[in-house]
Amino acid sequence: MTQLSHFVSGRFLPSAGAVVPIFNPATEAQIDLVPLGLKEEVDVAVAAAKAALPAWSALGLQQRSNLLFDLRQALAENRQEIIDLILCQTGKTLADATAEIARAAEIIGHATATPTLSATPYTRSVAANINTYEVRYPVGIVAAISPFNFPVMIPLLQTMTAIACGNTVVVKPSERNPSALLHIAELFSKAGLPDGVFNVVLGDRTIVDHIIEHPDVAAITFVGSTPVARYVRTQGVAHNKRVQAFGGGKNHLVIMPDADLDTAANAAVSAAFGAAGQRCMAVSVVVIVGSIADDLVKAIIDRASAISMGDVADASSELGPVISAQSRQRIVDYIDAAAGEGGILALDGRQRIVEEAGWYVAPTVIDHVKPGMAVHSEEIFGPVLSVVRVETYQEAIDVISASTFGNGAAIFTNDGALATQFTDDAQAGQIGINVPIPSPVYFHGFAGWRSSAFTESKLHGRDAIDFLTRTKTITARTLQAQIEGAM
Numbered sequence: 001m002t003q004l005s006h007f008v009s010g011r012f013l014p015s016a017g018a019v020v021p022i023f024n025p026a027t028e029a030q031i032d033l034v035p036l037g038l039k040e041e042v043d044v045a046v047a048a049a050k051a052a053l054p055a056w057s058a059l060g061l062q063q064r065s066n067l068l069f070d071l072r073q074a075l076a077e078n079r080q081e082i083i084d085l086i087l088c089q090t091g092k093t094l095a096d097a098t099a100e101i102a103r104a105a106e107i108i109g110h111a112t113a114t115p116t117l118s119a120t121p122y123t124r125s126v127a128a129n130i131n132t133y134e135v136r137y138p139v140g141i142v143a144a145i146s147p148f149n150f151p152v153m154i155p156l157l158q159t160m161t162a163i164a165c166g167n168t169v170v171v172k173p174s175e176r177n178p179s180a181l182l183h184i185a186e187l188f189s190k191a192g193l194p195d196g197v198f199n200v201v202l203g204d205r206t207i208v209d210h211i212i213e214h215p216d217v218a219a220i221t222f223v224g225s226t227p228v229a230r231y232v233r234t235q236g237v238a239h240n241k242r243v244q245a246f247g248g249g250k251n252h253l254v255i256m257p258d259a260d261l262d263t264a265a266n267a268a269v270s271a272a273f274g275a276a277g278q279r280c281m282a283v284s285v286v287v288i289v290g291s292i293a294d295d296l297v298k299a300i301i302d303r304a305s306a307i308s309m310g311d312v313a314d315a316s317s318e319l320g321p322v323i324s325a326q327s328r329q330r331i332v333d334y335i336d337a338a339a340g341e342g343g344i345l346a347l348d349g350r351q352r353i354v355e356e357a358g359w360y361v362a363p364t365v366i367d368h369v370k371p372g373m374a375v376h377s378e379e380i381f382g383p384v385l386s387v388v389r390v391e392t393y394q395e396a397i398d399v400i401s402a403s404t405f406g407n408g409a410a411i412f413t414n415d416g417a418l419a420t421q422f423t424d425d426a427q428a429g430q431i432g433i434n435v436p437i438p439s440p441v442y443f444h445g446f447a448g449w450r451s452s453a454f455t456e457s458k459l460h461g462r463d464a465i466d467f468l469t470r471t472k473t474i475t476a477r478t479l480q481a482q483i484e485g486a487m
């Protein structure tokens, strides 16, 4: 077993903290040890970020952008090693891990557009001989705290535009699977990123608390579960930080009677069970309107039963394990409880054992779910799809509104006017029309509504640059004497 180290100022920094094991979710084997870093080690990382800040922020926007192209190249050239690390620590399938690296490359590509996106307004002649304009500055040291479910994509989403803006970063990945990000930090360093610009610290909630309190950290970008997002936002604001905190989701897919049944069933299955349902934008509730319900549920079950599970490195595997034994137990408990609350287990994933070991839960479909049941009101974060049957479009909207989450909501229909109406009615930050998971491309913004996000800013897109920079507004008079002197 390897004992992992922080990555600070261009080199690995061993920790003196206690260690906890990292497991391979597909085999349950202990594979590495991760230290729970000490506060003084966080201080070293923040000091490294602080030391690197003046030179990095003074580099031209275009020079930083050019360097990002090199980082993207480094990621591409070492793609397979990173995929292997995701497979063994996260339990993703080969297809999911490969897709994550493709998204990661797009994220770095998006960050190279920061010079174009960060232009500021200039107003000539606000009064005679007076012009007003805004100037951006990096906010300073940005701390990123990341979840386990996209161990590469999300930390890069939180940091690449940040560094493009001239900030330096300290990232705390999930303690369950940090190796892929550590490897990327080393690759970035070898590709020419100056020491101290991108630092990775290892640990759990204790060092998150220290990061929140640290006087040299200017901004915190958090992605994780809703209770922790709420906590980080509240504590961070109390410490006068800029904080964007993105939480969990409970995403609804409404299927209208006029939708194509095969298309809708395929979409529901891929959006519910892809990445074992461990996506903040996974569809976890399908709301079926009208008389198509029996046929649609049957079509969903037929497809979900055929999903292949097994060795995650085998390209034919479509569903991997969930992240931990605790997570598997939590999911099983939800399925148990749903039956007690009146849900019908139309497809029971607790019974389908595919491997001798591994925290697998097979696709599960719970029919006749009603708002108020735990499987509707809480985020399960596993391969469990709830089916709510309603008679009207308005009832479907009410089901969405009954949830406290608001990451995404989608509708499948051939009625254009209704689709537009849905855009207005659904209480969520991302809306899909005949698209089950409406995660936007990176040049558009992403933020959930309600308890899915505690923020005024977006995770990506133009708005993210406002979060990652601060501005001065300059009002400048050209003196009459200068004008006359020049003539």
Ligand code: NAD
Pocket (backbone or CB within 6 Å): 145, 146, 147, 148, 149, 150, 154, 172, 173, 174, 175, 203, 204, 205, 206, 208, 209, 223, 224, 225, 226, 228, 229, 231, 246, 247, 248, 249, 279, 280, 379, 381, 407, 448, 452
């Ligand atoms: P988590 O909240 O358990 O952990 C996220 C991070 O917070 C980790 O780095 C962890 O070490 C730290 N942390 C955990 N408990 C803490 C505490 N009490 N105080 C301070 N820090 C703490 O989330 P997870 O299980 O790693 O990830 C899954 C969750 O993330 C799901 O709820 C999912 O919906 C959400 N998520 C949201 C988005 C989004 O964009 N909104 C994207 C991906 C994942």
